[in-house]
Structure formats: C-alpha cells, structure tokens
Amino acid sequence: MIWRKAVRILSERRQKRRPLRTCVACREKRDQRELMRITASKDGVVTLDSQQKLPGRGAYICYRQECVEKAKKRDLLRRALKCSVPEEIWGIIDCTVADVSSPGKGLTRRMPEGMVCMADIERKGSESVDRQEE
Numbered sequence: 001m002i003w004r005k006a007v008r009i010l011s012e013r014r015q016k017r018r019p020l021r022t023c024v025a026c027r028e029k030r031d032q033r034e035l036m037r038i039t040a041s042k043d044g045v046v047t048l049d050s051q052q053k054l055p056g057r058g059a060y061i062c063y064r065q066e067c068v069e070k071a072k073k074r075d076l077l078r079r080a081l082k083c084s085v086p087e088e089i090w091g092i093i094d095c096t097v098a099d100v101s102s103p104g105k106g107l108t109r110r111m112p113e114g115m116v117c118m119a120d121i122e123r124k125g126s127e128s129v130d131r132q133e134e
C-alpha cells in the first residue's frame with residue numbers, strides 16, 4: 001500500500017512538470033518531451049535543441065515523418081522561428097525522426113542525451129550557453 005502511494009505521488013509530481021506544446025505542423029498539443037524543439041538564437045542560428053533548454057525562440061514538431069514533411073513543404077518552421085532553416089537542420093530532423101520511429105524505440109520516450117547529430121553538437125560546442133539544471 002505504501003508503495004502504491006509513493007507511485008501516485010511520483011506520477012503527480014511528474015505531471016506538474018509536463019508543459020504542453022503545440023506541433024507546428026499538426027497543431028496538436030503534446031507533452032514537451034514528445035516533441036522536437038528547434039530553436040533560433042538571437043543571431044539566427046537554428047539548432048535542434050535536444051535538451052530543450054536552449055534560450056531563444058523555439059518551435060516544436062512531432063517525431064513524425066508526416067509532420068516533418070508538412071513543415072518542410074509549407075515552411076512552417078521558418079515562419080515559427082522567423083528565420084530560415086538550413087538544409088542541414090532538416091537533415092538532422094529527418095535522421096532523428098527516422099531513428100526515433102525505428103522499431104524498439106517508443107515515440108513518447110525522451111531523446112537520450114547526445115543522440116542527435118554531430119553537426120548540431122559541434123556547432124553548439126563553442127558557444128557558451130546558459131544551462132539551467134532542473
């Protein structure tokens with residue numbers, strides 16, 4: 001019984017930390033962790049924010065091929081971020097979606113750290129980013 005209570009407290013606490021975000025393509029509201037966050041810094045550098053902690057303007061998109069396609073076709077990320085999204089970032093998004101939707105990985109799982117592409121990490125590496133640890 002005690003154990004069950006502990007589980008309930010834990011899940012309640014988890015719920016509180018779940019902000020909902022809207023996918024730019026399908027406009028569905030989802031748990032932030034079920035979405036990719038793409039950010040644009042003040043200098044217009046677009047990155048896939050795998051930790052969801054980067055400052056700057058952010059846009060969210062599902063880990064779904066159809067949403068990515070739609071966003072690409074209609075230029076939805078550029079509109080949301082107010083700056084253009086380089087081909088390279090689309091490549092990263094594509095490979096992330098392919099990876100996440102491959103068998104054995106749940107869609108709702110949070111992206112493991114460092115899973116995203118090297119181009120993203122290299123670019124960010126030199127910048128100093130204020131990271132707020134939870």
Ligand SMILES: [Zn+2]
Nearest residue numbers: 023026062067
């Ligand atoms: Zn979507």
